[in-house]
Amino acid sequence: MSDYIIPSNTRIGHVHLKVSDLQRSIDFYCGLLGFELTQMYGDQAAFISAGGYHHHIGLNTWHSKNGPPAPKNTAGLYHTAILYPTRKDLAIIFKRVLESGYPLTGISDHGVSEAIYLDDPDGNGVELYFDFPMDQWPRNVDGSLNMYTKQLDVEDLLAEIDR
16 A cells, blocks of 8 residues: 555544543633634533534543543653644734743744644643745755754744734
8 A cells, every 4th residue: 555645635633632631621722722612522521623613622531530641751642733824823822821821841933833832731732833835844955845943933923913
């Protein structure tokens, strides 16, 4: 099957996370990040979305209620990446997170994108990011992609709110 190439318009539809406290996770994803609660599945699961989709993120306590966070040094999910449609949208959520006092784990300019990193209440990594248009992505002389990690210009990002 090595000749199969996935269609270019394929997308990741949703991620489903095991959480230890469902309401605490709803408060984070809906209350802080602004997702909409689309459905509860009893008191053990919730489905949340952006823009009315059935769900972008599923949250459940089926095997994890009151459990500890997954160890950082084992295999598993590194982070869920939430792609914002505009740089201004990223600036707005960044300001919201800053004003809430919620701790960040990183802020980066990757050349192709700008990203804000934090952990949800269960220690699951979350990346909030904006992609630059593909024609602006940094390239090497041979045309290959030249992604990097540099310090994000926070002042310039926040200035986007008033532009």
